[in-house]
Amino acid sequence: MKPPLGYDKATSDEVCHLKRSLYGLKQASRDLQGEFIVLLVYVDDMLLTSTSQTQIDEIKVALDQAFTSKDLGELKYFFGIEIIKNTSGIMLSQKKYILDMIKDLNLDHSRPVSTPLPKGLGLSTELGDVLEEPEQYRKLVGRLLYLNITRLDLSYATQHLSQFLSCPRKPHLQAAMYVVRYLKSTLHLGLFYSATSDDVVKSYSDADWRTCLFTSRSLSAYCIFVGNHLVSWKTKKQKTVSKSFAEAEYGSMSSTASKVVWLEGLLQDLKVHVSLPIYLY
Template sequence: MAVRPGYTPPSGSALPPNAACKLHKSLYGLKQASRQWYAKFSSVLIHAGFTQSQSDHTLFVRRTDSAFLALLIYVDDIIIVSDNTSSVTELKTLLSCHFKVKDLGPLRYFLGLEIARNSSGISVSQRKYCLELLRDVGYLGCKSVSVPIDPNVQLNQDSGTLLDDPVSYRNLVGRLLYLTITRPDITFSVHKLSQFVHRPTTEHLKAAHRVIRYLKSNPGQGLFYSAQADLRLQAFSDADWASCPDSRRSVTGFCIFLGSSLISWKAKKQQTVSRSSAEAEYRALANTTCEITWLLKLFADLSVSIPLPISLFCDSNSAVHIASNSVFHERTKHIELDCHVVREKLVAGLIHPLHIAAEHQLADIMTKAIPPKLFHSLLSRLQISNLFLPDGSSRFDGGVLATCGASQHPRTIVTDYERHETRKHDLTIAGSTEEQTQQPAPI
C-alpha cells in the first residue's frame, strides 16, 4: 500500500524511491483485504483436501469413500453441506484452528434468505427482507395489485418528467434486484426498471411502486425444492422480439428446472438488434444453452450425474429448425458465430430442442408484461411456495403441464408437479427433530 502522507522515516535512514508499505496482516477497509482473506481461506481448505470448483470459485468440494462435503463462502459467511455429521464437525474444528469461527447451527437464515426444511424438501424465501422493504418505502398499508407490471403501459426513456432526486429510485431498484433471488415473478419487472436508473422519471418510479404493491399481496412467497424431484434438467427459452421501444432490441428469458424445481432463470436484453423473431429466439436458445452448459459443470463438481440430452423447449419452430438444420446458411450468415453453440451442443448430444405451444411457454413470464390470468397460470407452474399462508400450507395443483410434439414423436413434459400433501403443516425448521440433526449446518 502507498506510504501515508506525513510519514517520517526513523532517524539515520531514508525512504527509497517509490517506497511502499508491506501488508503483514489483512485489515478491513483496505483494497487488499478481501484478496488476502480469500487467499488465506482457500489455501487452508485446499491443504485439507478440498477442490475448488472452476464453475463457481466460492464452492469447495471434498469427496471421500465415507462422506461428501461441500462448502460455499460469501465474504466471511459460510454454508457447509455434508451427508456425514462427523465430517462437518471435523471441518468446523479445522476452521476454528485457523480463524475465529461462530457456529450458527442448522441453516435457517443466510444473507436475507429464510430457509426451512423437512423430509418433503427445502423452502427458501425472503419474507423478512420483503417486509422491511415495504416498511422503508411506506407501503405496508397499501392496496395490493395482481401483477407486478401493467401490461397496458409501455415504459421508455422519455416517459414522465425527470426526478429531482434519482438516488431513491436507484436504491429501490437495487433492493428489488436482490429480492429476485427467490422471486422469479418480478424478474422481468425489475429488469425493465433497471434500464432507467441513469435517468429515472416519475413514470419509472410509479412502475417501481407498482412492483412494491404487488409484493404486498404475498411477501412470504418463495421457492420450494422437492426432495423427491428427479435429477433431470429441462429448460424453457423464449424471446420477445424488438420489445424495447428505445433500441428495438429483443428480450431473452429462460427458466431451467431440476426435476420440478426451478433452479435458474433470467431476463436480459439482447446485445444486438435481431432482424426477425426467429433470430431473436435463436439467440435466446444460445443464452439458455450456455447456462445449461455451466450448470452441468457445476453438477459435475458436486458429483451429480445428469442424464442427457436435456430437453430445451422453445415456442418458435423456426428457431428449432435453424438449430437442427445447418443448411439454412442464407438465413443465418449474419448471426454471430457464438450463437451457433446451440447447433454444436445439439450435435454433441447435450441438448434436444423441442417446440412447445406458446400458452405453455413458462419463460414467457421472464420476457414481457402479461395479463393477470396468464401470469398466475404460469406462476403456479414454477414450484412457488409460501409457508406463511393462513392455513399453514403451500399446496398447489399441478399435473401434466403440456403434451407437445417434436417431429412425429409426441413427448410429455414437466409431468408430475407433486401435490405435496405431506406439507399440510408448516415446514419445521431444520434441527427441531432428531432426524433433521443430520442435515447440513452452516458456520
Template sequence: MVCRLHKSLYGLKQASRSWFQRFSSAIQEIGFQQSRADYSLFTQVCGQSITVVLLYVDDMIIAGNDEEAISRLKKFLSGCFRIKDLGPLKYFLGVEVARSKAGISICQRKYTLDILEEAGLLGVRPAKLPMEPDLVLTTTGSDALKDPTRYRRLVGKLIYLTIIRPDVTYAVNNLSQFMQEPKLHHLKAAHRLLQYLKEAPGQGLMFSSQSELHLIGYCDADWARCPITRRSVTGYCIFLGKSLVSWKSKKQVTIARSSAEAEYRSMAAATCELSWLRYLLKDLRVEHSQPAKLFCDNQAALHIAANPVYHERTKHIEIDCHTVRERVERGEIKTSYVGTGEQVADLFTKPLRAPIFQTHLGKLGVIDIHAPT
C-alpha cells in the same frame, strides 16, 4: 508520520482477495477440491461421504451426508480462523430457509417487508400483477424525479430480491434500465411492483426432496421489445426435476433481424446456462448422463439449431450463438418444441395478464409458506 502496512485488514480493497486466497489454500490442504464452475464452491469426497462448502465473502454454508466429516471440518476451521457456528441453516444473507420432509423452501419475507417499510408502503393496497399488462416504459412521458437517489436505492434492493422471486425478474429488469435519469412514471411502476410484493411478501421457491435430478430448460424471446433500442428480450428458466434452479430476463446486446434470430439467441443463452449447471452437478457428484432438455416455442429457431448448413438467415449470426448446434451434436442438449401457451419462459420476456401469469407462476413451483391455510 508514515504507516507501514504489515497485513491486509478488513475493509481494504485487497482484503477480500487476501482472505479468499488464505481460506482456499487452507481448505485445499485437507483434501477439498475447488470447483472450476464456481470458484467459491469446495467439495471433498471420501468413499460414500461428501462434504460441500459454499463461501460468500466471510459467510459460508457447509453441507454433506456425514456428520463426523462436517464436525472435523468445523474443528479445523476454528483452529485456522475465528469462526462462529450458527447451527442448522435458517437464515443466510437475507434468505430464509425452512425444511420439511417434502423438501426445502426459501423466501425473503423479512427483506421484502423491510423494502415496503422503507418506501412507506406497508399499508398500500395489494396488486395481483407486478406490472400492468402491455406496459412499455420509455425515457419520456413525465417529469424527471427531483431526487433520483431514492429510485436507484429502491431498484437496487429489488435486484437482490430477484434471486428468490422469479415472478418479479422481468419487472425489475425493466425498471433497472432507467437508473441514469428516472422519471415519475418509472417510480410509479416501481410502486406498482411494491403493491404486488405486498400481496405475498413471503412468496418463495420450493425444492422438492422427491425431485428427479434431470435438467429441463425453457427459453423464449420477445422480438424488438425495447421501444428505445429495438432490441429483443431473452428469457429462460431451468429446472432440476420439478425444482426451479436458474432463470434470467435480459435485453439482448444486438438487434435481431427476425423473431427466429431473437429466439435462437435466447436458446444460446439457455444452452450456456445448462452447460454450466452440468459442470456444477459433476462437481457435486451428481450423475447426469442423459441430455438436458431445452424447450422452445419457435420452430424456425429449432430448425436453425438442428441444421448444420449456413444460409441467408443465419450467416450474419455470431459464431458463439451456434453453441446450441454444437451441444446438440454432442448429445448434451436435446431441443423440443413447446406450445406458446405452455411456454413458462414468457414470464421473463413480457408483462402478462392475470390468468396466464398465475398459470405460469404455478408451474415454476412458487409457494408461500406464510400464507394462511
C-alpha cells in the same frame, strides 16, 4: 496434471506430480477420505454441508482455530433468505426481506395489486420529471433485483426498471413502487424443493421480438428445472438487433444452451447425476 504450454522438458507420456492440492483445480476439493463437502463463502458468512456429520464437525473446529467464528447451527436464515425445512423438502422465502422493504418505503397501508407491472405500461427515457434524488430509485431497484433469488415472477419487471438507472424519472419510481405493492399481495410465494425428485434437467427458452422501444432489441428469457425444481432463470435484453422473430428465438436458444452446459458442469461438481440428453423446449 498435464504440463503447461511452454514447458518442454516433459515427454508426451509424463504429467506433473502434485505434492499438494492446488487452489482452483476441479479435483482440489475432493481429497477428503471418500466424503463430499460443499463450503459456500460470501465475505465472512459461510454455509457448510456434507455427506458426513463428522467431517462437518472437524471442519468447524479447524475453521474456529484458524479464524474466530460463530456457529449458528442448522441453516434457517441466510442473506435475507429464509430456509424452512421439513420431511417433505425445503422452502426458500424472502418474506421478511419484503416486509422490511414495505416498512422502509412507508407502504404498509398501500393497496396491493395483482400483477408486477400495470398492463400496457410504456416507460420512456424522456417522459416525466427527473428525480431530484436518483439514489432512491437505484436503491429500490437493487433491492428488487435481490428478490430475483426466489421470485422469478419479478424477472421481467426488474429487467425493465433496470434500464433507467442512469437518469430515473418519476414514472420509473412509480412503477417500482407498483412492484412493491404487488409483493404485498404475494408475500408467501417462494421456491419449494421436494425431498424426492428425479434428476432430469429440462430447459425452456422464449423471446419477445423488438421489445425495447429505444433500441429495437429483443428480450431473451429462460428457465431451467432439475426434476420438478426450478434452479435457474433469467430475462435479459439481447446484445444485437434481431431482424426477425425467428432470429430472436435462436438468440434466446443459444444463450439458454450455454447456461445449460454451465449448469451441467456445476451439477456434476456437486455429485448430482445428470441424465442425457438435456431437453430444450
